[in-house]
Amino acid sequence: MAGSLSRLIGEFMHRRMLARVRRNHSLAEHADTSTLRALRALRAGGRQLRAELDVTLDAVDSRLGHPKGGSARIQRKPGMDWAWRPELWSGPVRPAGVAPAPRQANLSRHGKVYHDCGLGEIALRQVANQGADDLNPYAYLVEVFGFSGTFLSLVVDLPADALAGLARRHVIRLEARIEVERPIRVYARLNLRYGPNTEQITRELDQTARPPEAEFDLAYADFAADQIDRAWIDLFFENPAMNRMTLKDLTLMRLVRAEY
Template structure:
């Protein structure tokens, strides 16, 4: 204990000496000879590189919420829940401009459109608000839009359809911010054998908690042949708008027996 405390005191003393040295150099910068100033500039730039890297990483790790967080509010009785990787952690390529049709952002999210000339941008954002549970969000900027459709497709993991039955309710929760009002529809697609079941719901964007549920009881789902599922977020009239999806989560639960 005493040894650790002593080392900490030495580190503090050295840090304070370094700070005082650079404070003196900064005050004398207008009067020092040019040869000395040139040498100090090189040293300061090298030091700044390391300091900027430290500050960037520290801001990233210390900001709320924690990177990799899978925490979110699931409905009672849920037997599966999931937040896509784009909203959990940093992507190798955080954004793109003039986004082409079928462009991928991460492994699970893909953008579809039929614009002749793309004026769309996608960018992953770091969520720092205390109210946010998702570490990251997705911002989509739409400038001139000359297409007839724009949709964001999210591939659901294999776990989402393991043991999937018609008695299940599949739920999607999101946090949406927009520059101006527009309509957003969520279409659930479930492939079973040669057929694909589709259920469409309009997002209640006027509500505080944006949530839709898909009741599989109203489908002709062949429970023995379910292969995969994906969800389309369809944006109607996106021209000259910015949409931010602060979070996107999925869960499922069996319907209560009557």
């Protein structure tokens, strides 16, 4: 019964959407003779329709991208009290690709790219994961040809819930699955901003670990926990020229350090 009702609702919504598209198309055919008021209404209706379609398609793409669901599935670790997979790896983003990548660009709500290369030979693209062992629906591809700059950084801003209760007893752990055309060193830097100051901890991504990881033990950091208003991770790719790096997955988690 529930399945039949869902189909009926789906068919009704489909017919309603088609009627709106056809009505807008019909009005657009007479744009030359329509009043400005009618055209503005048509434009507003078209934008609303496009927004509704985008929301629907995003949900469908996310589900189809990983039929088993669970885009937020993260392997639990002892002492873990927070975990997160950024949207570059958990859901579709728009635009899906950027080429050539500008020196600074927003890739998603929490993702950015920075570099100082003037050649314009960097391409970024979100791609679907297809492997049977993939826990997440999307990967993020960084492809570099000529590179004359000094740094290429992928930045991930941590959400507000990662900062709630953050203290020196915590360890921030980054896990990544990465495929490269040639070996490359990748560094991760945790940035904690409190007031006018920013504490930074840099670690090289251990690519011999399974999965590759980097840990930031806050016991050795100098920061005022009650004043932190922003935190982010920089991923630096050393000498990235003529390389194709596919970040199959990236997750961040917060662990409470074991005390003896």
